[in-house]
C-alpha cells in the first residue's frame with residue numbers, strides 16, 4: 001500500500017538548534033500513528049513539517065503523491081483547510097465565539113452555509129458528548145469539554161489526516177482517557193489517519209503503530225503490509 005503522507009530526509013533548524021536531522025516517516029491512510037520520544041527530540045517539529053506549518057530546510061514532505069514543500073503558501077494553506085485537522089494541547093478555540101460557532105468555523109471557511117454548518121457542528125458536539133456546551137463560550141467550559149469541542153472542530157470537515165500534539169496533555173487521566181476514546185473512535189469512523197504526538201504510554205496505547213523520534217531522527221516500527 002502507498003503511504004498517504006511521507007517525510008523524506010527532512011531537516012529543520014531553529015537557528016543553531018538542529019531539531020530534525022534527516023527524519024523520514026510514512027503515514028498510511030486510516031492508521032493511528034503515535035510519535036513518541038524524549039522531550040526536545042523533535043516530535044512537534046516533525047508534526048509541523050508534516051502538516052505544512054513549517055517548511056523543511058531540506059528534504060521532502062508528500063501528501064497523496066504531491067510534494068507539499070514545493071507548493072505555494074496559498075496552495076498549502078488551502079490543503080491544510082480541506083485535508084488536515086488539528087488538535088493541540090490547549091484546544092485553541094476562539095474565545096469570543098460559542099463552542100458551536102467554533103466547530104462551525106472551518107465549515108464556514110470552506111463555504112458551507114450558516115445553517116448547514118451549525119447543523120453539522122451540533123451533530124459533532126453530540127457525538128463528542130458535549131452538546132450541553134454548544135451555546136457557551138470556551139471560557140465557560142471545562143478543560144475536558146474544551147478538548148472535546150476542539151476534537152469536534154478538527155473532525156467536522158472530515159479531513160484525511162488529523163494532527164494531534166499532546167491532545168490530552170492538559171487533562172487529568174480520567175478526562176484524558178475519555179477524550180482519547182471519543183477522539184480515536186470518531187477518527188476511525190471517518191477513516192482519517194491520526195498523527196499523534198505524545199510522551200504518555202497510555203495515550204500511545206490508542207495507536208496502531210508507534211514511531212520513536214530521537215535526536216531529530218525517526219525510528220519507525222516495522223509494519224506488515
Ligand SMILES: Nc1ncnc2c1ncn2[C@@H]1O[C@H](COP(=O)(O)OP(=O)(O)OP(=O)(O)O)[C@@H](O)[C@H]1O
Nearest residue numbers: 014017018019038039040041042043044045046199
Ligand atoms: N520556536 C523554537 N525556537 C527555537 N528552538 C526551538 C523552537 N521550537 C523547538 N525548538 C527546539 O527544537 C528541538 C526540538 O523541539 P520539539 O518541540 O520538536 O521537540 P519535542 O520532541 O516535541 O519536545 P517536547 O516533548 O518537549 O514537546 C528542541 O531542542 C527545542 O528546544
